[in-house]
Amino acid sequence: MSTSAQEILGTSRREGRRLMDLWWQRMTEAAQTGHPAAYVFVMAPLSELLLTFDFVINAPEITSLQTAIRGQSQAYIQLAEDYGFSPDICGYVKADVGVQLKQGEHPYGRVPKPALVVTNNVCNTYIKWAEFWEHYYGCPVFTFDLPGWRGRESLREGTEAFRETFENDCRYVLGQLRELVELCERVTGKPFDIDRFREHLREANRMAELYHAVCDTNRHVPAPFNAPLEGVTYQGIANLYRGTPEGTRYFELALEEMRERVRLGMAAVPDERFRLVLVGTACYSHFRRFVELFSSWGGVFVHSTYMVFAGGGFLPGFRYDLSRPLESFAEQMVRATYWGWTGAMFYQQEWLDQVVRDWKVDGICFHGVKSCRTTSTGLPDVREWMRVQRNVPGLFIQSDLVDPRLWSDAQIKNRVDAFFEALAAHKATAGR
């Protein structure tokens, strides 16, 4: 291996860690100095706009999953339950509430209080979650009403019904965006600088291209990265550094590294035997174990739905029109909602069907999340569709995003092992 190749390998992991540390440093400084922080969610992130006003961005889904990766989520969750939250409530919410109840104390640093919360209806829990911050801090909360639920036919691009629906929806969201701009001006005391906003959009365009190019490298056999492992960093950077030169640079490095890995034939999972897609998230309290259960069989996740609908809102093929920034931003939000909410979340079989073909997938793992109805509803139907219509085997396991009490190792391992035993036979029969 050449010296230059050696330098490239591992850069995305190192740089990802550096950027996440830097983000925590900024968060902690904001907590100490009172610099305005905005809370936003990974489905419909608004970094380009919020960065224009110099907000430090907090993505509570990310801070929550990090408590689990550090093996500390249970303590935070139990704190929230002691406070009165039911065991059935979303694990992300409870982990975050636990952090807030401890004055922002987090294993990676300190979470600042919100100067502004921007929520939306893409996940119904978001609204209740934001209500907690509003109640606890008395901060302003802006709720986007994003139109995603429509009859399937009206979402068929190219039809008159689509054009009419889309234009109406964009006008509706644009009106809300203008209200948010006014609110941001009031909270920060800074006027909206449309040229600065445009620059963030320009960076986001470049970042989105790179993000998808990185995902595309996993079409190669063997796959250069394992979607839940590297993907969690990709999603972190895509959300927290969206629209910034640092984010763009990160994905340039990641792409360079993955292409190098492809060139050298380096596999994310040595002796790759099975190529899988993960529907849902990993269980972050057992993150390494989750991946290991599959990789020990030579199974690699070449893609995941989470990389799509929580991947910073990077819509495949979409580019901001820099000549009309706010309008184009509204269009992106509408399209991302159509795609992420209706397409990637509720009509997953269409996306899965394509990924199975293009990423040469052998089987699909559906991970139902006990404390999340939104992402778990319909998984058995999609599994059935893929099995009956496409003869693609599926595995259904259930645990949680961050709550270790809902992880049952022996039962999950038995399901995973039996799945691979059957998959080996299926693959032999299918001649793959």
Next chain:
Amino acid sequence: MLVAGIDVGATYTKVVLCHDGKVLGRSLSPTGFNFARAAERGLSAALESAGLRREDVGYVAATGYGRHMVPFRDLALTDLTAQAWAIHRLYPDARTILDIGGQNVKAIRVDERGRVRAFRLNDKCAAGSGAFLEKTMRYMGYTAADIARLAEAAQDPAVVSSVCAVFAESEVINHLVAGRSAEDVCAGAIVALAGRAGQLVKRLRGEPQYVLTGGLTRVPLMRRCLEQDLRVSFVVPPEEEGVYAAALGAAQLAQERLRRTAQRATA
């Protein structure tokens, strides 16, 4: 070569000794908390039943929940694969297997070669497993051995609707407090269990021939409820074959592996 199939289940450990496809010995013993010791104990008992010695065993295939805890195993495989294989050898037309075990209920669909094509397992909750029934019996002062007798004597099965074993236990207590007989409560628990097990077969979209295995196959009411609910007929293997299916399948698969290895060596 003598091979041993050891099924270290959550409740019982089953061992089958095979040579050239013939079963030479077997044993059934409670697993307890130490899986390795349960496997060792079970193997010793099976060897004793066959009049064989430890050093006669050339290959060990472990299955069941404790399969990875058997230190002297040569092969570990899931009970789903092992069971499917054994049942297929016994019933070549079998396409759907429903196994109701102590901690687990499994619905397995197999192909014409006995390979697992799809499976559904019960949720983490124990309300759909034999352990729930055992717990109910214990609470009423009976044992698992009384289940069939009590269930057959029931006049009007009590409704046990909860999907949670803990809540179901409260329902059982309420029924007893309300004066319902132990027979009716026992039958009600079986009806509830059969309903949950049948659901797995429906989700799996089972196909004939249907085979019912596991410790609860000896309860006629369980079979009747399932047949009525699913509108299918179940083949129920003789008790020994049903209970030992996974251990037998593990032993058979071990023999198959040895056969293939020998073939490859010859080629």
